[in-house]
Amino acid sequence: MKSKFSFVLGSYVKCRLKQMAAFVLFGIIFTIVYALYHLPLEPIAYSIELVAVLGLILGCMDFYGFYGRHQRLVLLSDSIATNSHQLPYPKNLLEQDYQNLIIGLADKQADLIFNFDNKRTEMLDYYTLWAHQIKTPISAMGLLLQTEAGSSQQTKGYQQELFKIEQYVEMVLQYLRLESMSADLILKEYDLLDAVRQAVKKYSMIFINKKITLDLEEMECQVITDEKWLVFVLEQIISNALKYTHQGKITIYMDAKKPKTLIIEDTGVGIRGEDIQRIFDRGFTGYNGRMDKKSTGIGLYLCKQVLNKLSHAITVTSILGAGTKVSIDLSAREFEAL
Missing domain, CATH: 1.20.58 (Methane Monooxygenase Hydroxylase; Chain G, domain 1)
Structure with missing residues (x-):
């Protein structure tokens, strides 16, 4: 002082x-x-x-x-003053000129923010509408493939690629909804095993086609969360595990030492040490993403943002060439989104 x-x-x-x-x-x-x-x-x-x-x-x-x-x-x-009543009374002409300049800049900024918000709202509405409308032809294509005679390897490949398109569209929708997530929350106690099974079932086709073994241990755990958003996070993590696991298995179990901590562990290619600290950054793909050339760098970013708003925590450990272990702490805390 x-x-x-x-x-x-x-x-x-x-x-x-x-x-x-x-x-x-x-x-x-x-x-x-x-x-x-x-x-x-x-x-x-x-x-x-x-x-x-x-x-x-x-x-x-x-x-x-x-x-x-x-x-x-x-x-x-x-907060920038927008009218002369908020500023000290000017003592001379120069101070009055400076205040007029400040007020003019504040008004200009307010106009820019207003126009930006309007354009952003229009853009979000457009992409939300597009994402919903594109689901119709995707569903139609899925039905057509299901009615194809036989179960050839080619048809399975088409179904798998169509499934990926559907997942990318779903990711776009969740990304658009992220900022207004608090209006979409239903917080109550859910059975964790049921949420895990929903996520696993969605990727059953990928498990079968890639011949990846799933080891899902029995768990009795009730968590306070939003089921829809939690399932979305689990889907993203399982999707990543499947993408970078070419053989072996994916194991899902509860941590024996930490209460209400879910573990999703794979035997995939692993993550480089220098990439671990940045995997939750938006747009960061890391070495594996650059090699894969299909990674968006959005999935784990969304997971981190959603879990933060649900007041859950996520940590990742990995050994290059041996696999990756994702831990989700589902303990109840104060909810950020509320």
Whole structure:
């Protein structure tokens, strides 16, 4: 506090330096004139003392006003003032000009924000509509493939690729809904095993086609969460595990040491150590993503954001060439989205 006051006092002295210098200069001139005419210096000294005391009193009053104006501007610094009533009353024409400039810039910024928000809302509405409409031809294509005679390997391949398209569309929808997620939450106690089974069932075709073994252990765990969003997170993690596991198995179980902590572990290619800290960054694909050339860098980012809003935590450990272990702490905390 003392250093802050000293800084304000120093700034005030700099602002009033010319006036102080002028006062000292006038005193020197009067003293020289009196000395040249051999007049007694006692009257001039007495006058200078009186003026100095008066100047000190006026200076203190002026500094008090200066400090008050500074404090008011500091309080307004968090939100730009949009009208002159919020700013200190200008003392001169230049201050009035500066305030007019500030108000003009604030109005311009408000217009830009308003226009940006309108355009962004229109864009979100458009992409949301597109994502919903594209589901119709995807579903139709799925039905057509199901009615194809036989179960050839080619048909299975088509179904798998169509399934991936559907998942990417679903990811787009969840990405668009993320900011307004709080309006879409239904928080209550759910059975964790049921949520896991929903996510696993969705990817059953990929498990079969890639011949990946699933080891799902029995669990009795009730968690307070939003089932739809939690299942979405589990789907993304299982999808990643399947994408980077070419042989072996995916194991899903509860951590024996940490309560309400779900583990999804695979025997895939693993993640490089230098990539671990950034895998939840938006758009980050890492070494595996660059090699795969199909990674979007959005899935794990969405998982992290959703779990943060649900007040759950996610951590990832991995050994390159041996596999990856994802831990989801589903303990109840204060919900960020509320």
